[in-house]
Amino acid sequence: MATHNQIFEGYTDFIATRGVREYRETIPVWVNAEDIVLEIGCEWGTTTTLIAPHCKKVIGTDISPKCIERARETHPELHFEVLDGFDVRAALELGKMVECRGAFSPFNKIYIDISGLSGYNSLLDTIALLTSYATVLRPEAIIVKSGALKRFAGHCNAWRSPDNQ
Numbered sequence: 001m002a003t004h005n006q007i008f009e010g011y012t013d014f015i016a017t018r019g020v021r022e023y024r025e026t027i028p029v030w031v032n033a034e035d036i037v038l039e040i041g042c043e044w045g046t047t048t049t050l051i052a053p054h055c056k057k058v059i060g061t062d063i064s065p066k067c068i069e070r071a072r073e074t075h076p077e078l079h080f081e082v083l084d085g086f087d088v089r090a091a092l093e094l095g096k097m098v099e100c101r102g103a104f105s106p107f108n109k110i111y112i113d114i115s116g117l118s119g120y121n122s123l124l125d126t127i128a129l130l131t132s133y134a135t136v137l138r139p140e141a142i143i144v145k146s147g148a149l150k151r152f153a154g155h156c157n158a159w160r161s162p163d164n165q
Helices: 019-025 046-054 065-074 088-095 120-136 147-154
Strands: 013-017 036-040 057-062 079-082 109-113 141-145
Touching: 013 019, 013 147, 019 046, 019 141, 036 046, 036 088, 046 057, 046 109, 057 065, 057 088, 065 079, 088 120, 109 120, 120 141, 120 147
Parallel strands: 013 141, 036 057, 036 109, 057 079, 109 141
Antiparallel strands: none
């Protein structure tokens, strides 16, 4: 069993947003000119087009072939691929198509729009998904659109023992 130090030793920042406005407001703050960004759940590519001017490369992905077809037709200048966001191995393979940044994955920022999932189980799925991407792809940041996660995170406080301050 992995310990918290093995998985989350200060490598990936998690940014929880609620709604499209908040999700997109993060772009100029979290994305810079040298970033290679993976967007999971891009649907028709609208947010992907907003990310593109801020980074070196962006790949928009969605589980729906129809959405990807429409994104490619609407934004032929950008790169879109069909991808099941829960298939982290396929995302890692997709990263091999991009110039390599390091030993794990070229993607140093990941945007995940999973707002279609709701309820208690979606929170568990979201945490599992974030953990998988942080562990396997090791990006600097994962920005996720999930109201359930943002609500949960808003009620969390990391305990620091007085002896460790």
